[in-house]
Amino acid sequence: MTKSSRAAAAAPAPRSLDEVLDLIRDRGGRVTASRRLLLEVLFASPGHHSVEELAKLVQAVEPEVHLSTIYRNVEELERLGVLEHSHLGHGPATYHLTTGAHTHFVCEECGTSIEAPDALFEHLAAQALERYDFAINPHHFAIVGRCASCR
Amino acid sequence: MTKSSRAAAAAPAPRSLDEVLDLIRDRGGRVTASRRLLLEVLFASPGHHSVEELAKLVQAVEPEVHLSTIYRNVEELERLGVLEHSHLGHGPATYHLTTGAHTHFVCEECGTSIEAPDALFEHLAAQALERYDFAINPHHFAIVGRCASCR
DNA sequence: GTGCTTGCAAACGTTTTGCAGACTC
């Protein structure tokens, strides 16, 4: 698979917290306490988190921060290319830093999620493009199946 | 994490309306007006439909049928292997008859959905199994990307 | 008659929105 041609901005690589804050200021946004805190949490535990989980982490430090604020910030950060969300199954979407695109294999039995590099999808991507004129971007939805221990 | 007790059953091939009615009776279910009507609708327009769409189609004939009845019947029919649902993007799940398994390519721009045969995924499936010990079942979630006209 | 199925209403979990006040720049 080629470049992850995601929506808008030619997705810049991952970055540091400070770089993100600059990015926010650059496009006219304000660096507020809850925004900075959310980013600290994200950089501190860069896995997949639902909005609810992120809220819990943020609220452990600053209980005042409201769930809807997390939703709005997460949306904003996604617009900036800092975050991505994926649907790893039923239930809430999960957000993660855009560090090296990867796809998720999620076990439909136990929910375990395995990350796989884009390279694995090169063949499928080529075929999809050739035969269906379709440019895949598998990051957004997980590929479901069964993991080794559930078979 | 919701327990997806579904699956298991070595999904029998598609069938006629009457076969499905027999199947329902076989396992002790009753053939009711709304159930038969839902099946008629499904066999008459065998595409992908959200529950809401199915309800509209059913209610065009029998307005009394309640949305929750469709939900319950669709769930039951999935248990019987007659239907499958997939998540083609954000928004509601879509149901379709289990006619020959296929995977969906969904354009994240215009929402168009393209059906692709399983054969296309053989290579990926083999790789996933070999390298990650993961048995993929891509039918449940769509592969997103951009279609020809949106690029 | 038994017990599966229905309509209804109400609740659910996730996400979005309108608003007045608070804050960043």
Added chain:
DNA sequence: GAGTCTGCAAAACGTTTGCAAGCAC
């Protein structure tokens, strides 16, 4: 001071559930 961002409450959305009445067998 202008304009962005926040907390809150409420609603929107798709889906599930408890219940009493209704229907298939």
